[in-house]
Amino acid sequence: MELGSLDRSDDRPPYRQIADQLRAAIDRGDLAAGDKLPSEAVLMGHYEVARMTARQAIQELRSEGRVVAEQGRGVFVRLPAPxxxxxxxxxxxxxxxxxxxxxxxxxxxxxxxxxxxxxxxxxxxxxxxxxxxxxxxxxxxxxxxxxxxxxxxxxxxxxxxxxxxxxxxxxxxxxxxxxxxxxxxxxxxxxxxxxxxxxxxxxxxxxxxxxxxxxxxxxxxxxxxxxxxxxxxxxxxxxxxxxxxxxxxxxxxxxxxx
Known part of the structure; x- marks a missing residue:
């Protein structure tokens, strides 16, 4: 998937913007069930943010149940269709x-x-x-x-x-x-x-x-x-x-x- 960019004039904090873009990619099907999310390191490099910001963005999706972390493997998209x-x-x-x-x-x-x-x-x-x-x-x-x-x-x-x-x-x-x-x-x-x-x-x-x-x-x-x-x-x-x-x-x- 292609990552977007941050809007520095947006009132939303950077981690929310990143989470919104990842969520939209899941909804569009760019990230399908079982696909691996970009890692914290990838998000940090692309958006030029701190590790905590990248981690918060992924945590936002985990708290919604959209993605699941697998020990030692990364974070993956959960089954999107019920x-x-x-x-x-x-x-x-x-x-x-x-x-x-x-x-x-x-x-x-x-x-x-x-x-x-x-x-x-x-x-x-x-x-x-x-x-x-x-x-x-x-x-x-x-x-x-x-x-x-x-x-x-x-x-x-x-x-x-x-x-x-x-x-x-x-x-x-x-x-x-x-x-x-x-x-x-x-x-x-x-x-x-x-x-x-x-x-x-x-x-x-x-x-x-x-x-x-x-x-x-x-x-x-x-x-x-x-x-x-x-x-x-x-x-x-x-x-x-x-x-x-x-x-x-x-x-x-x-x-x-x-």
């Missing part, structure tokens, strides 16, 4: 039949490449809030599946699913790779036809661990979605606790007026 999450469509059975989980369906609709990492599977008693939704006893173990989702290599979401152990045993739910269509496809194969989902959505600031794993800049909020899946017998078969990078998502709902 992952549109259409709640009324993402759990449709046709996606599972095609071997796609909900996140894969979201990513394909948004035109981004999805990946999953940090997959962990364990068995332990559920936290109280989860136990109440699953209607299991305090001493009952559940299968816990934790993972992180990325779009174009950028972390956008972390999710932890809790499944009653009697439903997960003997299925690929207890394996790291749950297979085509994910957890819900395996539950339906085991005879638990899904009927409905409930979701509770809140917004908050992330914990230190969430900031690190989602590579969030200072001041960047997260969305939390607590979802319960029910089968046709009315049994809660899974609770999923999700933390989403707020700037990466648009939550879209199509609600019938009847």
């Amino acid at each position: 992952v549109r999450r259409l709640a009324s469509d993402r759990f449709a059975r046709r996606h599972r039949d095609a071997g796609h989980g909900a996140f894969l369906a979201d990513a394909e609709k948004a035109g981004v490449t999805p990946t999953v990492d940090e997959i962990e599977v364990s068995r332990k008693p559920a936290p109280d809030a989860i136990r109440e939704r699953l209607k299991v006893d305090a001493t009952d173990e559940v299968v816990v599946r934790s993972r992180r989702y990325l779009a174009e290599g950028v972390p956008v979401e972390m999710a932890v699913s809790y499944i009653p152990a009697d439903l997960a045993e003997g299925t690929r739910i207890v394996e790291a790779d749950s297979g085509p269509g994910g957890i819900y496809a395996r539950l339906e194969e085991a005879g638990h036809l899904l009927d409905r989902f409930t979701e509770e959505i809140t917004a908050r600031m992330p914990t230190a661990d969430e900031r690190r794993r989602l590579r969030l800049g200072p001041g960047t909020p997260v969305l939390t979605v607590l979802r319960t899946a029910y089968d046709t017998d009315g049994r809660a078969v899974e609770v999923c606790d999700t933390v989403k990078a707020a700037l990466a998502y648009v939550l879209e709902y199509d609600v019938p007026a009847r």
